[in-house]
Amino acid sequence: xxxxxxxxxxxxxxxxxxxxxxxxxxxxxxxxxxxxxxxxxxxxxxxxxxxxxxxxxxxxxxxxxxxxxxxxxxxxxxxxxxxxxxxxxxxxxxxxxxxxxxxxxxxxxxxxxxxxxxxxxxxxxxxxxxxxxxxxxxxxxxxxxxxxxxxxxxxxxxxxxxxxxxxxxxxxxxxxxxxxxxxxxxxxxxxxxxxxxxxxxxxxxxxxxxxxxxxxxxxxxxxxxxxxxxxxxxxxxxxxxxxxxxxxxxxxxxxxxxxxxxxxxxxxxxxxxxxxxxxxxxxxxxxxxxxxxxxxxxxxxxxxxx
Ligand code: SAM
Numbered sequence: 001x002x003x004x005x006x007x008x009x010x011x012x013x014x015x016x017x018x019x020x021x022x023x024x025x026x027x028x029x030x031x032x033x034x035x036x037x038x039x040x041x042x043x044x045x046x047x048x049x050x051x052x053x054x055x056x057x058x059x060x061x062x063x064x065x066x067x068x069x070x071x072x073x074x075x076x077x078x079x080x081x082x083x084x085x086x087x088x089x090x091x092x093x094x095x096x097x098x099x100x101x102x103x104x105x106x107x108x109x110x111x112x113x114x115x116x117x118x119x120x121x122x123x124x125x126x127x128x129x130x131x132x133x134x135x136x137x138x139x140x141x142x143x144x145x146x147x148x149x150x151x152x153x154x155x156x157x158x159x160x161x162x163x164x165x166x167x168x169x170x171x172x173x174x175x176x177x178x179x180x181x182x183x184x185x186x187x188x189x190x191x192x193x194x195x196x197x198x199x200x201x202x203x204x205x206x207x208x209x210x211x212x213x214x215x216x217x218x219x220x221x222x223x224x225x226x227x228x229x230x231x232x233x234x235x236x237x238x239x240x241x242x243x244x245x246x247x248x249x250x251x252x253x254x255x256x257x258x259x260x261x262x263x264x265x266x267x268x269x270x271x272x273x274x275x276x277x278x279x280x281x282x283x284x285x286x287x288x289x290x291x292x293x294x295x296x297x298x299x300x301x302x303x304x305x306x
Contacts, residue, residue, distance in 0.1 A: 002077030005032070007070075007102040009095060010081045011088040011114025014217075015192035017048055019115045025049045027112050031081035035070055037093055038085050045083075058082065063094035067101045074107045081112075088116040092136040092162055117190055118160045121219035124197050125158070125185035128224070132158040138171060149178040154230065159222040165214040172209060175222065176202040183223035189216040235270035244269075244279055 008027045013019040028034060028051045035058035036042040042055065058066050070080050082089045082098055089095030099109050118134050133155060139145045152159060152175075163171050175182075181203040188196040194216060200208065202222070238247070244265065251261035266276045 004107055005074035005077050005079040007074060007098065007107055007109045008079065008081040008112055009089045009099065009109065010083050010112040011116065012042075012045055012083050012086060014087045014115045014117050014120070014190055015195075017045065019191060020045070020049065021112065021114050024112050024114055025051065028053060028081050028083070030079070032078040033070075033073060033080050035066070035080055035082045035098070037083070037089075041085060042083060053081070058094060058098065060094050063097045064101075067098045070098060071101050071105045071107065074102065075105060086115070086117075088114065091116055091118060091134075115191065117162065117187075117217070117219050120190050121185070121187035121221050122158065122160055124187060124190075125221035126199055127158045127183060127185060127221050129158065131156075131224075132160055134160045137162045137164075138174075145174075149174060153178055154225060156224040156227050156230070158224050159220075161220040161222070163218050163220055165216060165218060168214040168218055169206065169209045171220075172202060172206045175220075176206055179222070179225075185221040187219040187221065188214075190219070192216075232270065235268065239269050244276065245283065248280065 008031060010024045010027055011021070012024065028046070028049070031053050034042070034046075034051075034053050034055045036055050037057075037059050039055050039057045045051075046053070046055070056066075056070075058070065074080055082095055084090075084093040084095055090099055102109055122129055122132055135148065135152070138148055138161065161171075172184075179202065181201050184200050184202050184205055186196075186198040186200065186205060188194070188198070198205075198208075242250075247265050247268070248258075248261050251264050252258070256264060262273050262276050262280075265271075266273045269276070
């Protein structure tokens with residue numbers, strides 16, 4: 001039986017042919033078959049690097065049936081190189097399905113790194129790169145899109161999104177509506193002649209692109225929510241909704257001693273232990289019988305020290 005072939009996931013440039021890796025060219029030249037998302041578009045790349053490997057189409061509309069044919073070819077010993085429209089195959093394109101089926105069949109998958117629009121937008125955005133999430137394109141279906149936007153509301157990591165030019169203004173307006181005004185970097189036509197990296201905000205970008213028709217390819221990089229702001233909001237909510245005494249009581253009932261309860265209450269309310277202690281004393285002096293506390297009356301608002 002022939003030895004099983006390999007699936008190479010080969011990254012191609014996202015605009016500038018000089019970004020093609022030397023290894024990528026070799027793998028494409030040596031493979032038995034290239035599975036390309038856009039065979040006509042890829043001819044330019046193959047001609048430029050004088051690659052003569054046979055090519056077959058592998059795209060969104062034949063991704064499952066064609067993946068099976070490609071898997072059979074690899075099981076029969078052929079090495080297949082997958083390339084997509086541009087950039088890293090498997091990122092927001094049909095490459096993902098082929099990888100899954102190949103792995104299921106026991107075929108070795110080898111990544112051949114190179115350009116990726118999302119990563120290059122992120123690193124040139126000026127926004128936090130330590131933690132980020134990639135949402136690709138927002139779903140076309142309204143309900144699903146709404147759910148994703150709702151999830152993004154509380155996202156503290158930098159958010160990276162792809163968008164087509166004709167949907168850009170609508171998407172920016174939706175993002176502004178849901179997330180509020182946030183820092184935004186719009187990366188357009190990366191690595192190409194008209195490359196543009198615009199540091200702005202969601203609000204400013206909506207106005208700008210309403211007046212200037214968006215053209216070319218876009219990646220949106222959006223600042224995540226400030227964790228401290230989320231914490232402050234939670235603390236405000238607690239302070240407004242639960243009295244200090246009732247809050248203490250909750251922890252005492254869970255078995256914490258008075259000192260531990262005070263510490264937990266202080267943390268939840270964004271206060272120091274000393275402030276909690278003082279306020280409890282003040283309240284006890286003002287209401288020794290604890291009638292207000294018993295009635296669940298909030299002692300939060302307007303008390304000095306809080
Ligand atoms: N696999 C590709 C990658 O690695 O980036 C992404 C494929 S996805 C179908 C195409 C989208 O990527 C475009 O609509 C655009 O949002 C983004 N994109 C691709 N090339 C780009 C470029 N040169 N500049 C900005 N965005 C680009």
